[in-house]
Amino acid sequence: MELIGLGKSYGPETAVAGVDLAVEHGELIAILGASGSGKSTLLKMVAGFEGPSRGRILLHGQDVSSLSPADREIGMVVQNYALFPHLSVARNVEYGLRMRKWPKRERAERVAEMLERMRLSALGDRLPRQLSGGQQQRVAIARALAYSPRIMLMDEPLGALDKALKQDLVEEIHRVHREFATTILYVTHDREEAMTLADRVVLMRDGRMAACAPVEELYLRPPTAYAAGFFSGANLVPARVVDRVEGRARVEIGGRTLDTTCPVDPLGSPVTAAVRPVCVVLDPPDDAWALEGEVTDRLFLGDSVQLKLAYSDADTSGVVSCLLPATAPGLPGAVGEKVRFGFTPDTARIVPDDQETR
Numbered sequence: 001m002e003l004i005g006l007g008k009s010y011g012p013e014t015a016v017a018g019v020d021l022a023v024e025h026g027e028l029i030a031i032l033g034a035s036g037s038g039k040s041t042l043l044k045m046v047a048g049f050e051g052p053s054r055g056r057i058l059l060h061g062q063d064v065s066s067l068s069p070a071d072r073e074i075g076m077v078v079q080n081y082a083l084f085p086h087l088s089v090a091r092n093v094e095y096g097l098r099m100r101k102w103p104k105r106e107r108a109e110r111v112a113e114m115l116e117r118m119r120l121s122a123l124g125d126r127l128p129r130q131l132s133g134g135q136q137q138r139v140a141i142a143r144a145l146a147y148s149p150r151i152m153l154m155d156e157p158l159g160a161l162d163k164a165l166k167q168d169l170v171e172e173i174h175r176v177h178r179e180f181a182t183t184i185l186y187v188t189h190d191r192e193e194a195m196t197l198a199d200r201v202v203l204m205r206d207g208r209m210a211a212c213a214p215v216e217e218l219y220l221r222p223p224t225a226y227a228a229g230f231f232s233g234a235n236l237v238p239a240r241v242v243d244r245v246e247g248r249a250r251v252e253i254g255g256r257t258l259d260t261t262c263p264v265d266p267l268g269s270p271v272t273a274a275v276r277p278v279c280v281v282l283d284p285p286d287d288a289w290a291l292e293g294e295v296t297d298r299l300f301l302g303d304s305v306q307l308k309l310a311y312s313d314a315d316t317s318g319v320v321s322c323l324l325p326a327t328a329p330g331l332p333g334a335v336g337e338k339v340r341f342g343f344t345p346d347t348a349r350i351v352p353d354d355q356e357t358r
């Protein structure tokens with residue numbers, strides 16, 4: 001599938017501004033972004049529920065931009081299940097096959113197969129209201145997949161479920177994606193979900209594609225400060241490139257210089273040192289960026305402890321989030337405790353500062 005300059009405006013408001021994206025067959029792309037960033041509008045255009053203001057949608061090379069939703073052969077799963085309440089599970093799954101006028105015997109065979117593959121065989125005669133939320137969503141997935149759509153669209157499919165069910169369904173969707181080899185566009189604002197499921201992540205921001213990259217690359221090497229903050233949950237520390245050392249950036253952060261392992265931006269340009277909380281260390285080594293600070297918050301998370309460390313001196317001030325193993329030696333025990341902390345050059349990613357851009 002290919003999206004070419006796909007955009008949508010509502011009057012003066014631009015919901016989606018010219019998205020270009022080529023999706024490989026069988027790929028799962030997570031469309032991630034803050035509320036109002038244009039994720040659902042993008043999906044609705046692909047589904048055919050919204051007409052684009054500009055651009056085109058190609059499915060298997062065919063321009064489907066002006067086809068009705070039914071003619072696009074796209075399966076859709078949304079947050080609130082949207083099952084037919086008066087139809088049994090089996091009849092819900094059969095629905096799309098009837099619409100496409102499949103013969104009765106083939107319909108019955110396909111429904112039985114889908115129920116089995118989605119582990120719903122025992123529930124075929126029940127009505128949706130007799131199912132749990134997770135079961136209803138499995139029915140919705142079975143229904144959407146029954147007629148082998150060319151592409152599957154999922155809009156916050158787990159948004160209505162509690163955490164434990166969510167985890168089950170994430171595993172289920174992962175399995176479905178692998179076994180059915182379906183191309184999936186998956187809208188979510190939950191980065192954990194995106195991380196677990198996706199081959200690639202499209203990060204939307206104010207209607208634009210702020211980043212598009214394989215999951216691990218986006219997580220470990222985010223291209224900008226916004227992507228680092230949103231996807232990697234990184235601390236964003238203001239910095240400035242002051243020199244080049246063997247092609248790498250020497251940056252100044254709050255009056256201290258640090259030789260990083262990142263290629264340089266233009267000298268003097270404001271940049272951001274993006275440092276993930278697990279990369280913040282206590283009692284850092286000599287070549288590290290180090291500061292004295294104070295614990296302002298401490299959250300026990302089981303295997304790890306999250307600390308908020310506030311620092312302030314003549315040159316700089318801020319708060320850094322730090323994630324340490326709960327068994328780490330010398331772990332600060334209480335709010336108010338003084339600590340020396342920092343990060344080593346190899347763990348800081350120097351990225352353009354785009355946090356203010358709209």
Ligand SMILES: Nc1ncnc2c1ncn2[C@@H]1O[C@H](COP(=O)(O)OP(=O)(O)OP(=O)(O)O)[C@@H](O)[C@H]1O
Pocket residue numbers: 010013014015016033034035036037038039040041042189
């Ligand atoms: N029918 C509409 N008329 C006018 N503006 C709209 C309409 N639909 C969406 N918008 C606007 O377009 C922008 C993008 O909305 P969209 O629903 O695509 O965002 P989203 O990223 O899916 O958000 P959320 O995560 O909250 O669902 C928002 O500013 C929204 O207010």
